[in-house]
Each structure stands twice: as C-alpha cells, then as structure tokens.
Amino acid sequence: MTKRKAFIIGSPISHSLSPQLHGFWLRQYGIDGSYEAFDIKPDYLHKVIKKLANDGYVGGNITIPHKEKAMMICDEIDEIAQNIGAINTLSFREGRIFGSNTDGFGFLENVKENVSRETFSVNQGRAMVLGAGGAARAIIYSLKSAGYEVTLCNRTQENAEKLAAEFDCGVTSWDSRNNLITYNMLVNTTSLGMLHNDPLNIDLSTLPQSAIVCDIVYNPLETELLVQAKMRGLQIIDGLGMLLYQAIPGFELWFGKRPEVTSELREHMIRCLNMKLFHQS
Structure with missing residues (x-):
C-alpha cells in the first residue's frame, strides 16, 4: 500500500504542534504515513497546494494566514465551512480539492x-x-x-x-x-x-x-x-483540547482511521509544547 502523506501550511509555521499530534497517532495506529509542515507565503499558496495534490498528498491542514484565501482554491466546500467563511482542512480526491472546517x-x-x-x-x-x-x-x-x-x-x-x-x-x-x-x-x-x-x-x-x-x-x-x-x-x-479534537476529522479523512484523544496524547503534547518553549527561551 502506498504511503499516505498529509501536511500543514501556514506562515509562520514553526510554532505548530500539528506534526507532533498527527505523528503520535500515526505511530499509535501503525499507519505508514507522514505529516509535514510547510511555511508558505500567501502569494504561493495556490501553486503549492496544486503541486502537493499532484505529488500524491492526500490532503492537509490550512492555518494562519490562509484559512480564508484557501477557499478560492477548492472545487467544493462543505456547508459548515461556507457558513464559517474559512477552511482549515483539505482533502484531495479524484483530481478535486475539497475544503472543510473542523475548528468549531x-x-x-x-x-x-x-x-x-x-x-x-x-x-x-x-x-x-x-x-x-x-x-x-x-x-x-x-x-x-x-x-x-x-x-x-x-x-x-x-x-x-x-x-x-x-x-x-x-x-x-x-x-x-x-x-x-x-x-x-x-x-x-x-x-x-x-x-x-x-x-x-x-x-x-x-x-x-x-x-x-x-x-x-x-x-x-x-x-x-x-x-x-x-x-x-x-x-x-x-486551548490544547481544541487543537486535539479539531484534528480528528482530518486524520480520519487522510489515513482512514478515526483517532481518539487520550490522556497519553495530551501528556505527549504537553511535553512537546514544553520542549518548544525551552528552545524559544
């Protein structure tokens, strides 16, 4: 089975804990997959998303400052994201780009x-x-x-x-x-x-x-x-719990497994957060 690849795009992106979050789930469920972070400026957003779709990625997350602009790239946007006026999740299927919002x-x-x-x-x-x-x-x-x-x-x-x-x-x-x-x-x-x-x-x-x-x-x-x-x-x-729960639908879309938020995950993410704080100090 082909390795499934997902991503997060934002600018800046070095603060994001999403790679550590999805990496935990990939290891926990024994899934052959990856989740990468890309620091992309707004002018290059459309080109990069198209390239990732063509390069075999299954989808990814969109974060600040792209949540509204990325809507223009989608072929289809779900009703919740339309009502909110922003997306945070992309999935690539059959040559089309689908947008949704899991923040709420x-x-x-x-x-x-x-x-x-x-x-x-x-x-x-x-x-x-x-x-x-x-x-x-x-x-x-x-x-x-x-x-x-x-x-x-x-x-x-x-x-x-x-x-x-x-x-x-x-x-x-x-x-x-x-x-x-x-x-x-x-x-x-x-x-x-x-x-x-x-x-x-x-x-x-x-x-x-x-x-x-x-x-x-x-x-x-x-x-x-x-x-x-x-x-x-x-x-x-x-605010940590919101980060964890909003990631569930995207992970399921990309990797075919609905993950759980557990005390072990939360402890892992707190350790990752403290590590980032240590390197920033």
Whole structure:
C-alpha cells in the first residue's frame, strides 16, 4: 500500500504542534504515513497546494494566514465551512480539492469533554466571545449551533460589528468587557495572553459562579485568564483540547482511521509544547 502523506501550511509555521499530534497517532495506529509542515507565503499558496495534490498528498491542514484565501482554491466546500467563511482542512480526491472546517467541532468537543453534560446543557444561554478574527468565526458558529446567544467584544468595535451582522450576534464595547453578570460562558479567541504577547486585562468578579471560562490560547497552557478563573472556582477549559479534537476529522479523512484523544496524547503534547518553549527561551 502506498504511503499516505498529509501536511500543514501556514506562515509562520514553526510554532505548530500539528506534526507532533498527527505523528503520535500515526505511530499509535501503525499507519505508514507522514505529516509535514510547510511555511508558505500567501502569494504561493495556490501553486503549492496544486503541486502537493499532484505529488500524491492526500490532503492537509490550512492555518494562519490562509484559512480564508484557501477557499478560492477548492472545487467544493462543505456547508459548515461556507457558513464559517474559512477552511482549515483539505482533502484531495479524484483530481478535486475539497475544503472543510473542523475548528468549531474541535471547540465544542473540547467543552463537552471538560464539563458534564448536565453543566453544558444548563449553561446553554449567553456567551461572550472576545475577539473578532478568524478563530472567532468558527467558535461563534459552533456556539450558536449549540443554542447559545452570543455577544462579541473586540478592541476594534467596527470589526466586531461586521462579524456580528454576519452571524446575527450582539455586540458590546471593549470598555464593557468586565460587565459579565448575565453570561454563563466566556471565550477568549484573541492572542492576548499568549507567550510574548500583551496580557488580557479583564476582571471576572461579576461572572456567575456557574460560568465556564475558555481560552483558545495554549502557549502558555494556563493563561492569566484561566488562573484568575480558577482562583474564583470557575470551570476552566484550556486551548490544547481544541487543537486535539479539531484534528480528528482530518486524520480520519487522510489515513482512514478515526483517532481518539487520550490522556497519553495530551501528556505527549504537553511535553512537546514544553520542549518548544525551552528552545524559544
């Protein structure tokens, strides 16, 4: 059987943990395959994807800054990706390029895995989403699909208003981000709090005790937002799980095996993350 090859394309790409993630699954399931990372600038995206398809790759992931531009290369895009307005997964079949988006799936699966079904059901209500970039799109879509009423809060009000109009969401100003008394979920989709970035300055004192606090940042694994939430006894969900769960559909598409997210995988990925942090320091 021919070795199956997949990839991830982004720029920059050296920070990505996806090769370590898919490599773990390939070894675990004894699959003869590979998963490579390519740092590709936007001007070369179309040419590189076409070449990879012609060179026998079965598909791959698309990450920042290509998630929207890559849609133009696809012959077919699934309904979820069309609604989100971005793709993160490509598959090559019968000379055609198919695009999908698994970010929303990854976010929701991570939430469901980390809170009880009763908590998640009870908490379906109001969510504040911080940020209005590409990551916010999939999370807004998934939250609304799960029955949440979503309010956007972004440093640039105009961007929040545009995204809110597209997804039929509420908007509140960045200066009002501490007014959390009516929300039972808070999600940070910005890069604030990421290693070497500015911190996310927010006061969680008005957030109800039953609320869930999610941060899609996983470098560091426990951000200042999550530390503050933990100190208040709130349910916290870090960003690593979203990375792990969003990878499941793509791996199954490319390698024919639906993988599982296990404690061993998470421990492996934390070791990989710490190794990257060590080399960056």
